[in-house]
Amino acid sequence: MKRSTLTALVLGVIFVAALELALTHSNSKNSSNHKLQVVAAENFWGSLVSQLGGNRVQVTSIVSDPNADPHEYESNAKDARDFATANYVILNGVGYDTWANKLLSAQPEAGRKVLTVGTLVGKKEGDNPHLWYNPAYVNVAVVQMDKDLIALDPSSKAYYQQQLKNLDASLSGYQNRIKSIKQQYGGTKVAATEDIFAYLANAAGLDLVSPPAFIQAVAEGNDPPTDSVVQFQQQLESGQVRVLAYNEQTVTPLTTSIKQLAAQQNIPVIGITETIQPPDTTFQDWMNAELINLENALNANTLGQ
Numbered sequence: 001m002k003r004s005t006l007t008a009l010v011l012g013v014i015f016v017a018a019l020e021l022a023l024t025h026s027n028s029k030n031s032s033n034h035k036l037q038v039v040a041a042e043n044f045w046g047s048l049v050s051q052l053g054g055n056r057v058q059v060t061s062i063v064s065d066p067n068a069d070p071h072e073y074e075s076n077a078k079d080a081r082d083f084a085t086a087n088y089v090i091l092n093g094v095g096y097d098t099w100a101n102k103l104l105s106a107q108p109e110a111g112r113k114v115l116t117v118g119t120l121v122g123k124k125e126g127d128n129p130h131l132w133y134n135p136a137y138v139n140v141a142v143v144q145m146d147k148d149l150i151a152l153d154p155s156s157k158a159y160y161q162q163q164l165k166n167l168d169a170s171l172s173g174y175q176n177r178i179k180s181i182k183q184q185y186g187g188t189k190v191a192a193t194e195d196i197f198a199y200l201a202n203a204a205g206l207d208l209v210s211p212p213a214f215i216q217a218v219a220e221g222n223d224p225p226t227d228s229v230v231q232f233q234q235q236l237e238s239g240q241v242r243v244l245a246y247n248e249q250t251v252t253p254l255t256t257s258i259k260q261l262a263a264q265q266n267i268p269v270i271g272i273t274e275t276i277q278p279p280d281t282t283f284q285d286w287m288n289a290e291l292i293n294l295e296n297a298l299n300a301n302t303l304g305q
Contacts, residue, residue, distance in 0.1 A: 044286075092118060223254075
């Protein structure tokens with residue numbers, strides 16, 4: 001064998017060995033920096049798990065468009081890829097995100113954890129699906145999320161436990177405001193264009209008088225019974241309703257007319273949304289902002305009487 005050929009072979013072996021060493025080092029580095037891949041069907045649950053996971057997780061929230069009705073969301077190829085690579089998936093359940101169940105069924109993964117909040121809190125399809133407006137359900141959900149993150153990443157247990165303490169302290173701000181509203185305005189008659197407001201009204205001790213048939217039909221995208229529409233209009237004209245809560249993401253000609261009637265009767269109207277607005281804020285800041293609007297509306301109506 002010629003000396004030049006031998007030299008070339010030796011250099012080639014050295015190059016391959018060096019390349020393998022570099023790749024091994026790179027893979028080891030990537031492994032040490034690995035983050036749990038978390039997918040939340042909606043950004044309200046995504047915000048909470050992101051705060052729990054901190055720098056140990058990479059969270060993707062699917063439904064987050066503030067201008068769209070989440071009930072009408074249709075999944076796409078990117079959603080399918082996100083679900084396929086996820087270590088942990090969080091769904092709302094109660095029929096709110098059935099599209100997500102279809103993606104999971106199409107791509108089963110033995111090592112993937114799935115949390116369905118509705119199942120966790122004992123709700124079934126047909127019940128009010130707007131679980132994130134119930135502070136008690138939020139507290140139960142974040143505790144379970146923390147347990148799931150620890151199960152997936154046990155070496156970071158102390159970190160996740162501290163994150164939960166931090167989040168609990170932060171959530172107490174908006175939840176204490178709910179208690180304050182209950183103490184000051186408990187029993188006040190309020191109305192809403194759909195059942196998204198029901199959990200929050202109940203937690204705040206407010207008397208939601210809107211016809212159940214009306215608010216449930218609107219939430220499901222159906223036409224309410226005529227008698228429930230008439231009843232709702234009479235309630236607004238009676239002078240007893242102090243505030244109208246209006247879902248800004250499920251607008252119909254009927255809900256718009258209800259909103260206009262409330263304005264004509266000098267009833268304060270507050271906007272509420274199904275997803276976090278603005279999308280880059282935290283869950284608790286979003287909730288707190290809506291509660292401040294509610295508090296101000298209740299107070300303004302009190303002063304006006």
